[in-house]
Amino acid sequence: MGLTPELLLQGYTIGIFPMAEHRDDAEIFWVDPKRRGILPLDGFHVSRSLRRRLRRGQYHVTIDTDFPGVLDGCADRAETWINAEIRALYIALFDAGRAHSLEVWDGDDLVGGVYGVAIGAAFFGESMFSRRTDASKIALSYLVDRLGKAGFRLFDTQFLTAHLASLGAIEVTRAEYHRRLAEALALPADFRAPKTPSPYEVMQRKTQTS
Template sequence: MTALTWLHDDSTPLPDTRRALGVDTDAPGLLAAGGTLSLPRLEEAYRKGVFPWFSDGQPVLWWSTDPRMVLPVEDFKLSRSLRKTVQRFMRTPGCELRVDSAFPRVIAACAGTPREGQAGTWIVPEIVAAYTAWHRAGRVHSFETWIDGQLVGGLYGVSIGRMFYGESMFSHRTDASKIALAGLVAFCRVHGIGLIDCQQNTGHLASLGAHEIPRAQFEAHLAQVLPAQGPSAWAYDPAYWAQLGLRGEPSA
């Protein structure tokens, strides 16, 4: 059995992802523990396909799951009911999809939304502080569903090159997070981002077109897209909905 690597400080590089614990262990995908959530460490981790995930009272735990859950943007499933919901959203005054207008509120709302199958939240105060700082540095972005001046749903994630790593989403109204995800997919199609990382398998993500791929395939994709130039501006143009075949036409 591979011994878990302990990171005594941020000068210790993350180990080769092939050293992550296997499926025959209690923590498949666990690669290392310790260190901090400094921006250089986070940059190193995401470029290697590694992400932090831990609970209150634990050290920082670093993961490299195999297989990896991803959403190819061309495979996004816009169901008939969701299509009607987004079309109604597009046509209704006071409904707007925004980017980065209320990041602190988005991550706070996500922190109050447990992942599927989990009782608590992994978005502990250390995560909130680190990703908020990374947002200010231009690496982390939020997609937000607004209705009548109220933030009702959204998501946030990390962007490096032509890669978007989805982190978490929330809804205060039915399908509000799905509207934000649909907007993200449209944005990614416009800007040549072909894959959204979902980290771990959930039935909800699978219903939207996400599926698992081997870690080696995921890392090969990163090697291709991380050096590329990413989006120069983070704002949502309603014309982007056309990427999903939506132009405000009447619902069927």
């Protein structure tokens, strides 16, 4: 039997997630990192440059408005693990209300975004993209604000990259991740409950000193 949306959700609950080698590879495999990237919701860093960008109000942010557009934006790169089957599976999860997107717009142009899966009080970030300076950082700023207000306890980023580390993400052991995952899965949260904040509210997040 092939991978289904239900099996995909079950994988997340036991700490694994799917990937493909590249967009043209039909094979999907499960990943269970020894060390896991997470972004503590009280530890997100808003740098001075990002604060200035938010203050300008150049972009506006929506949620669950163009999930396929965000998914395709994340796959629009030289190397991607998002193949046709994974795309179809996550759109099915979105249609079922289990996957969500946050979009960053410059006028009518989709210039950035992030998407992931919500189960209980755990949010599993899958990918993000940017077509304008700082658009992905703005997406994460709004996402962290939303997750905190909606009652989420765990923001899983899968891996720790230099970009995510600069924003406050950390790495934990597999055992520590599973402990945090179990706690988050046992609690309720509602991704769509909070209203979209103003740039000023987002800027109240912890700031970097550099």
